[in-house]
Amino acid sequence: MKYFLLFFVFLSLTIEAKLKIEISQGSKDLPKIAVVPFKSNLNEGESISFLIQDNLTLFGEFKALPKEEMLSFPSSEKNFFNRDWKILNVDYVVLGSFQENNSELIRIEYFVFNISLNKLILRGDISGKYSEKEEISKVISNRVYKSITGLNGVFNTKIAYILNPSKDKYKICVSDIDGSDEQVLFESEAPLMSPSWSSDLKKLAYVSFEKGFPEIYMQDLFSGDREPIKTLGLSNSAPVWSPDNKKLAFVMSLSGNPDIYIYNLRNKKISRHTTHYGIDTEPAWSPNSKKLLFTSNRSGSPQIYELTISSNRIKRVTLDGDYNARASYFPDGKDIVLVHGNNGVFHIGTKKLKSRFINTISKTTLDESPTISPNGNIIIYATKNNTQGYLAGLTLDGKSKFTLPVKLGSVREPAWSPFMN
Amino acid sequence: MTNSFVGFLNSIFVHLFLFAILAIDFSIFVPQKDRINTIPIEFVTFPIEKENNLKKIENIKNESIEKNIQKKELIEDLKVDKKKQLNFDSKRKLEDQIAETKLLKERREVQITIALIQDRINSIWKKPSLGNKNIQSEFVINLAPSGEILSFDLISSSGDKVFDESALAALSSISFITEVIGLDRKYFERNFRSFNLVFKSKN
Numbered sequence: 001m002k003y004f005l006l007f008f009v010f011l012s013l014t015i016e017a018k019l020k021i022e023i024s025q026g027s028k029d030l031p032k033i034a035v036v037p038f039k040s041n042l043n044e045g046e047s048i049s050f051l052i053q054d055n056l057t058l059f060g061e062f063k064a065l066p067k068e069e070m071l072s073f074p075s076s077e078k079n080f081f082n083r084d085w086k087i088l089n090v091d092y093v094v095l096g097s098f099q100e101n102n103s104e105l106i107r108i109e110y111f112v113f114n115i116s117l118n119k120l121i122l123r124g125d126i127s128g129k130y131s132e133k134e135e136i137s138k139v140i141s142n143r144v145y146k147s148i149t150g151l152n153g154v155f156n157t158k159i160a161y162i163l164n165p166s167k168d169k170y171k172i173c174v175s176d177i178d179g180s181d182e183q184v185l186f187e188s189e190a191p192l193m194s195p196s197w198s199s200d201l202k203k204l205a206y207v208s209f210e211k212g213f214p215e216i217y218m219q220d221l222f223s224g225d226r227e228p229i230k231t232l233g234l235s236n237s238a239p240v241w242s243p244d245n246k247k248l249a250f251v252m253s254l255s256g257n258p259d260i261y262i263y264n265l266r267n268k269k270i271s272r273h274t275t276h277y278g279i280d281t282e283p284a285w286s287p288n289s290k291k292l293l294f295t296s297n298r299s300g301s302p303q304i305y306e307l308t309i310s311s312n313r314i315k316r317v318t319l320d321g322d323y324n325a326r327a328s329y330f331p332d333g334k335d336i337v338l339v340h341g342n343n344g345v346f347h348i349g350t351k352k353l354k355s356r357f358i359n360t361i362s363k364t365t366l367d368e369s370p371t372i373s374p375n376g377n378i379i380i381y382a383t384k385n386n387t388q389g390y391l392a393g394l395t396l397d398g399k400s401k402f403t404l405p406v407k408l409g410s411v412r413e414p415a416w417s418p419f420m421n
Numbered sequence: 422m423t424n425s426f427v428g429f430l431n432s433i434f435v436h437l438f439l440f441a442i443l444a445i446d447f448s449i450f451v452p453q454k455d456r457i458n459t460i461p462i463e464f465v466t467f468p469i470e471k472e473n474n475l476k477k478i479e480n481i482k483n484e485s486i487e488k489n490i491q492k493k494e495l496i497e498d499l500k501v502d503k504k505k506q507l508n509f510d511s512k513r514k515l516e517d518q519i520a521e522t523k524l525l526k527e528r529r530e531v532q533i534t535i536a537l538i539q540d541r542i543n544s545i546w547k548k549p550s551l552g553n554k555n556i557q558s559e560f561v562i563n564l565a566p567s568g569e570i571l572s573f574d575l576i577s578s579s580g581d582k583v584f585d586e587s588a589l590a591a592l593s594s595i596s597f598i599t600e601v602i603g604l605d606r607k608y609f610e611r612n613f614r615s616f617n618l619v620f621k622s623k624n
Contacts, residue, residue: 018561018615019613020616020617020618021535021538021539021542021616021619023539023543023618023619024623025543025548026543026546026548027543027545027546027547029547031547114586114590117593149549149550149583150549150583150584151550151551151552330552331552332552332554334553334555350553376553395550396551396553
């Protein structure tokens with residue numbers, strides 16, 4: 001009854017249509033951030049603040065204020081004055097100090113201010129060894145990033161990729177997301193493909209042609225032990241670890257026709273999930289591990305389909321364009337990112353699962369293998385410059401584009417790791 | 422039960438009454454017809470009719486010479502038509518036309534001002550990194566005719582603190598929306614005295 005009456009109240013309130021102005025673009029300028037050199041009793045006082053600044057500007061999401069332009073160098077709340085930064089048009093200020101407690105241990109105290117709101121938005125401290133300052137500054141950067149954007153920082157995540165330094169040499173590598181600390185997991189003279197992270201970050205699955213045919217291996221990142229998946233088919237490819245870490249989706253050709261299969265990591269059983277005579281490939285898990293996206297040419301051209309695993313029900317997801325492939329879900333499971341091609345030009349695009357429209361976001365052509373950051377804000381993809389493959393990336397709002405440090409050789413198939421816990 | 426039913430009936434009457442008041446209020450802004458009576462008819466052209474007539478005449482011209490007689494008749498007919506129209510319908514049509522052009526003018530002016538305001542707010546709003554979040558927050562803005570922002574209030578939050586604060590920061594960085602200066606006072610009162618500003622994470 002009450003609700004019924006409320007309805008009438010609303011009716012009478014909504015009669016007058018008010019003018020509504022929509023703002024969706026926002027300024028083209030990047031937010032300006034000032035990382036003030038940290039005060040310390042050591043000589044290397046600035047090193048940690050420099051590392052933090054490098055992290056925060058890694059994906060081009062912020063513009064850093066150079067040290068020379070700063071009017072003051074506060075190290076705590078007491079000597080911080082908002083107006084010093086407001087006249088420099090700075091949006092956020094990070095400041096802090098660290099002390100050496102005994103020979104090795106340091107304690108860092110840091111603050112983040114939002115200048116336009118004139119507000120302290122983060123105060124934190126962390127202790128650790130000075131020799132681990134890279135890791136410490138990544139943790140601080142993540143916290144600062146979260147306080148500014150509300151999104152989790154990805155500065156301590158890793159990336160796996162295939163490196164092809166010369167014609168008959170293939171390497172599977174893992175490095176920090178900034179390109180540092182590269183480790184080679186496996187080297188082969190036969191092609192390597194499709195790296196995929198386990199969600200506990202302990203293992204990597206990939207495809208190797210070392211025996212002359214494609215075979216899926218799971219490799220332990222710490223011990224280096226490799227274990228092949230034993231299947232009946234001769235051609236196995238595109239392994240993807242499920243987010244709940246219980247299954248591995250992959251593609252197998254039993255009678256020459258690739259279909260989607262799932263390998264149960266607990267009981268080591270294999271189940272078949274597509275049976276169409278068209279090619280079904282490139283599976284990708286939904287965040288809740290209940291659905292799979294895959295690419296199929298069953299309609300005549302490569303398009304994306306969604307498979308519900310419990311019922312094997314299949315739904316077509318893309319309708320526009322003559323080429324849609326390599327799709328994966330965003331961390332919220334509502335949108336997807338994919339390679340969208342039209343007339344031989346390939347871009348990275350995003351699409352809401354429930355709408356028809358595909359939004360292309362990359363400006364380069366010949367883009368492939370997009371991988372989404374675990375916070376859903378950045379996409380790294382492989383692209384080509386003449387014959388050399390390299391990794392490029394962009395933020396979803398399109399404001400910043402970047403390329404990852406060039407390696408000695410062609411880089412392909414990036415795979416962004418899940419969050420470190 | 423009976424009490425609430427009586428209350429319900431009462432509220433219906435009250436709301437119908439309120440509705441009636443609002444509806445009457447609205448008629449204030451309908452253009453008043455007796456004002457336009459004084460506009461002399463001679464100065465007004467009828468572009469649409471003229472065009473139609475011209476087209477008709479052209480069509481006739483293109484036809485063969487055999488129909489020459491018909492043509493003359495037709496033209497005469499048209500002339501008569503026109504005179505008749507002028508005598509009978511023209512006044513009403515004129516009124517409608519003027520009301521329409523006034524409305525069109527207002528709509529155009531308002532559209533231009535909206536675009537200017539959008540440009541202005543876009544240039545100062547530093548949208549935070551959002552991933553693929555699809556959120557929006559809505560503010561109500563009260564303006565003085567000078568463009569001064571008298572107040573702004575968050576009426577519908579996006580649920581994301583950082584997003585709301587970015588919009589708040591943008592609004593608190595300006596104290597005037599000068600884009601409404603020079604706008605006809607009536608248009609201002611009707612559209613920009615109090616309006617809603619919706620900040621959206623996506624287009």
